[in-house]
Amino acid sequence: MVPSLDAEIIAIGTELLIGGRSDSNSIFLADELGKLGIAVRFKSVVGDHRQDIVSAIHTAVKRAQVIIMTGGLGPTVDDCTREAVAQATGRRLGRRKGALEGLTTRLAQWGRVPNSAQLRQALIPSGATVLKNPVGSAAGFSLIWKKASIISLPGVPREMEEMMRQEVMPLLRAATASTGQPPRLPIVRQVFHTFGLAEADVDASLKGLIPKGAPVDLGLLASPMGVLVSLTTKGSQSVSKKHHDLLQQLANDVRARLSNWLFAEGRDQMEEVVGRELARQGLMVAIAESCTGGLIGHRLTQVAGSSAYLDRGAVCYSNRAKTEMLGVPADLIVKHGAVSQEVAASMAKGIRERAKVSVGLSVTGIAGPGGGTESKPVGLVFIGLDGGDGQPIAQEFRFHGDRTVIKQRSSQAALNLLRRWLLDRATR
Amino acid sequence: MVPSLDAEIIAIGTELLIGGRSDSNSIFLADELGKLGIAVRFKSVVGDHRQDIVSAIHTAVKRAQVIIMTGGLGPTVDDCTREAVAQATGRRLGRRKGALEGLTTRLAQWGRVPNSAQLRQALIPSGATVLKNPVGSAAGFSLIWKKASIISLPGVPREMEEMMRQEVMPLLRAATASTGQPPRLPIVRQVFHTFGLAEADVDASLKGLIPKGAPVDLGLLASPMGVLVSLTTKGSQSVSKKHHDLLQQLANDVRARLSNWLFAEGRDQMEEVVGRELARQGLMVAIAESCTGGLIGHRLTQVAGSSAYLDRGAVCYSNRAKTEMLGVPADLIVKHGAVSQEVAASMAKGIRERAKVSVGLSVTGIAGPGGGTESKPVGLVFIGLDGGDGQPIAQEFRFHGDRTVIKQRSSQAALNLLRRWLLDRATR
Numbered sequence: 001m002v003p004s005l006d007a008e009i010i011a012i013g014t015e016l017l018i019g020g021r022s023d024s025n026s027i028f029l030a031d032e033l034g035k036l037g038i039a040v041r042f043k044s045v046v047g048d049h050r051q052d053i054v055s056a057i058h059t060a061v062k063r064a065q066v067i068i069m070t071g072g073l074g075p076t077v078d079d080c081t082r083e084a085v086a087q088a089t090g091r092r093l094g095r096r097k098g099a100l101e102g103l104t105t106r107l108a109q110w111g112r113v114p115n116s117a118q119l120r121q122a123l124i125p126s127g128a129t130v131l132k133n134p135v136g137s138a139a140g141f142s143l144i145w146k147k148a149s150i151i152s153l154p155g156v157p158r159e160m161e162e163m164m165r166q167e168v169m170p171l172l173r174a175a176t177a178s179t180g181q182p183p184r185l186p187i188v189r190q191v192f193h194t195f196g197l198a199e200a201d202v203d204a205s206l207k208g209l210i211p212k213g214a215p216v217d218l219g220l221l222a223s224p225m226g227v228l229v230s231l232t233t234k235g236s237q238s239v240s241k242k243h244h245d246l247l248q249q250l251a252n253d254v255r256a257r258l259s260n261w262l263f264a265e266g267r268d269q270m271e272e273v274v275g276r277e278l279a280r281q282g283l284m285v286a287i288a289e290s291c292t293g294g295l296i297g298h299r300l301t302q303v304a305g306s307s308a309y310l311d312r313g314a315v316c317y318s319n320r321a322k323t324e325m326l327g328v329p330a331d332l333i334v335k336h337g338a339v340s341q342e343v344a345a346s347m348a349k350g351i352r353e354r355a356k357v358s359v360g361l362s363v364t365g366i367a368g369p370g371g372g373t374e375s376k377p378v379g380l381v382f383i384g385l386d387g388g389d390g391q392p393i394a395q396e397f398r399f400h401g402d403r404t405v406i407k408q409r410s411s412q413a414a415l416n417l418l419r420r421w422l423l424d425r426a427t428r
Numbered sequence: 429m430v431p432s433l434d435a436e437i438i439a440i441g442t443e444l445l446i447g448g449r450s451d452s453n454s455i456f457l458a459d460e461l462g463k464l465g466i467a468v469r470f471k472s473v474v475g476d477h478r479q480d481i482v483s484a485i486h487t488a489v490k491r492a493q494v495i496i497m498t499g500g501l502g503p504t505v506d507d508c509t510r511e512a513v514a515q516a517t518g519r520r521l522g523r524r525k526g527a528l529e530g531l532t533t534r535l536a537q538w539g540r541v542p543n544s545a546q547l548r549q550a551l552i553p554s555g556a557t558v559l560k561n562p563v564g565s566a567a568g569f570s571l572i573w574k575k576a577s578i579i580s581l582p583g584v585p586r587e588m589e590e591m592m593r594q595e596v597m598p599l600l601r602a603a604t605a606s607t608g609q610p611p612r613l614p615i616v617r618q619v620f621h622t623f624g625l626a627e628a629d630v631d632a633s634l635k636g637l638i639p640k641g642a643p644v645d646l647g648l649l650a651s652p653m654g655v656l657v658s659l660t661t662k663g664s665q666s667v668s669k670k671h672h673d674l675l676q677q678l679a680n681d682v683r684a685r686l687s688n689w690l691f692a693e694g695r696d697q698m699e700e701v702v703g704r705e706l707a708r709q710g711l712m713v714a715i716a717e718s719c720t721g722g723l724i725g726h727r728l729t730q731v732a733g734s735s736a737y738l739d740r741g742a743v744c745y746s747n748r749a750k751t752e753m754l755g756v757p758a759d760l761i762v763k764h765g766a767v768s769q770e771v772a773a774s775m776a777k778g779i780r781e782r783a784k785v786s787v788g789l790s791v792t793g794i795a796g797p798g799g800g801t802e803s804k805p806v807g808l809v810f811i812g813l814d815g816g817d818g819q820p821i822a823q824e825f826r827f828h829g830d831r832t833v834i835k836q837r838s839s840q841a842a843l844n845l846l847r848r849w850l851l852d853r854a855t856r
Binding site for chain 1: 441442443445446447449450451452454455458468469470471472473474475476477480483484487491502503504505506617619627628631645646647648649651656658660715717719720721722723724725726728729730732733734735738739740741742743744745746748749752753782783795796797798831832835
């Protein structure tokens with residue numbers, strides 16, 4: 001049996017701790033380490049204070065064998081990861097040739113020479129291996145202390161990711177090979193994205209899915225974009241080929257149980273799924289947005305190559321804009337209100353006809369916090385779709401949450417309606 | 429001298445640990461605790477595993493006196509915070525009247541009765557105080573163990589925030605008062621948002637700002653939206669009124685040194701600053717977006733009440749759309765290309781005239797990864813503005829980064845150009 005190998009991530013930076021900036025590096029690190037069968041079990045976030053980083057290292061070595069530190073390697077005064085690691089492990093800091101060369105070469109490319117602050121970036125704890133940074137100026141390093149690998153990388157995602165791939169993964173692979181033990185099976189994680197069901201209902205649908213004692217964890221997470229379901233093989237110990245087959249079985253079971261609500265798997269997002277299907281069917285779409293204010297256009301254009309299927313969008317925030325840009329009759333707005341099934345349908349038809357495309361998608365609603373009435377409360381949203389083959393569809397939704405959440409849910413519901421229409425169309 | 433009082437946040441949830449979902453609760457918790465002079469020094473993230481939560485609690489009590497746990501109080505099988513706290517502190521779990529009443533009342537409002545899974549939410553460790561949840565079904569709790577206050581709250585931001593305000597803050601205030609010591613001075617944090625300077629240049633501009641030994645921390649954080657600068661008084665010990673005056677002095681110094689690049693302070697965002705100024709001057713804006721795809725419209729409409737100053741937006745992803753929606757001459761696009769100063773200017777003029785508003789703002793550029801050429805590389809962006817009083821302005825930018833980053837920077841640069849134009853106009 002292969003002994004347990006757990007990882008801890010230590011993210012360094014006061015802004016990560018109290019400034020509300022999120023550390024987006026964890027998912028990448030968990031994926032990479034998972035390939036080697038190493039499970040991330042803890043993550044610690046500490047501010048830019050040497051003593052606190054020292055404390056985090058001392059805690060981590062007690063419960064993890066691989067410790068990945070991110071951040072605090074820059075040239076500014078509050079960057080003190082180098083000093084903290086040296087202090088925690090009783091090593092000396094010295095300027096190292098490998099780190100200095102990387103630094104001067106990088107700065108030379110930018111037409112600069114290192115100043116005294118930047119030269120601090122070449123300081124490395126004694127006995128540590130220098131990890132080259134192919135993107136930025138700060139080298140990382142790796143050392144073994146109390147049987148744990150302590151690896152220090154920059155916090156900038158692009159630098160961290162390249163260094164992880166080019167420097168850290170080969171190092172960890174070699175370390176595993178040198179033990180003479182068989183390599184660990186990778187940790188496999190499968191993710192399913194659903195929209196339209198509450199978390200409690202997804203939970204109920206999946207009741208009894210995982211057989212007792214099966215080495216697979218089931219996770220659920222609700223957000224305005226829907227409920228995410230994950231299946232993860234347990235890391236480190238006693239994972240065998242059989243368990244990976246079990247995972248495939250369970251994944252198929254999830255697909256069967258949630259089929260009506262499942263819109264994507266893995267890292268796929270709604271806008272990618274919709275974009276791919278539009279491209280596959282050779283269709284162009286145009287969008288008319290009121291309460292979402294451009295969010296649907298923004299999301300569709302997050303996907304590279306979206307100009308192949310998105311012709312235009314109209315953000316019609318005023319009633320006059322709805323009439324002038326889309327030809328929505330002014331008296332229709334007077335009669336039913338801008339937030340109505342009739343106006344949503346007219347907006348979808350109007351943008352499709354004006355853009356001369358295959359399908360028009362529209363949203364009109366009350367995002368709040370103001371503007372709601374008893375009959376038309378905040379969260380009331382109508383989504384229209386016109387495929388040019390008869391009457392436009394217009395669906396009513398009632399969303400809960402603040403302005404941001406209502407905009408997000410509205411954009412997701414609109415793209416989901418388009419997705420279902422596209423799938424329907426393909427099977428007709 | 430008031431003894432040190434530090435806080436640790438323990439965020440519970442496998443998705444937070446390895447799923448790339450960010451925990452947005454820290455900034456709120458740091459702000460609230462800061463009001464009582466309590467500094468957040470550590471944050472730990474653990475998956476939904478009882479033993480790991482126990483380990484996190486045992487680590488936290490050694491270095492913090494206030495421990496706020498978020499998450500793991502739901503009804504699903506992976507919610508095990510209750511069990512972990514009971515195990516870590518050697519308490520028994522029992523169903524508590526206060527928690528049960530809240531649960532049944534809440535579910536009754538939703539037309540449900542608690543099932544056996546939901547009844548688990550009424551389990552509370554012995555000796556703990558029940559914290560009522562005015563929004564959701566899960567009660568929280570608070571207990572003292574090894575001289576530390578261990579407080580367990582739901583992870584859902586809206587529930588956590590209400591419970592923090594209504595239940596936890598009064599509890600912490602009372603605990604401080606009962607010691608007979610003078611109340612701590614609050615931790616004060618001032619945040620400044622800059623755009624247009626690299627992090628290294630902001631750092632250089634602020635060199636020597638903080639006098640040696642002054643109890644104020646300076647923080648910098650770069651993002652596509654600009655570089656954030658923060659000044660924070662050190663928490664807990666030896667903070668006096670004098671130091672708060674010093675903070676005001678330093679804040680004024682930051683404003684003076686960065687005035688050209690400073691666009692907002694505190695939680696203000698660019699779209700709020702721009703919106704306020706448009707409203708103050710009584711102007712309406714219309715936007716023509718190409719490479720940003722609707723992001724500027726989305727950002728402006730994140731602000732409640734934005735319909736007072738945003739009339740419409742045109743997302744012109746195709747050349748035909750630029751001509752049809754904005755009247756950009758087709759031969760201008762042929763001659764200069766869709767990504768050019770001339771087209772940006774024509775787009776701004778076109779949207780202003782068609783919408784009959786005071787000011788038109790436009791963006792055209794190459795967001796990549798494809799579509800770049802040697803003379804027009806990925807990241808080349810033109811921003812146009814037409815105020816109707818002469819020639820439209822059109823500025824060239826060259827941004828680095830991936831598609832998302834280029835879109836973000838472009839939207840920020842466009843709103844910043846509008847902001848500067850508005851400020852200029854006000855002083856004319």
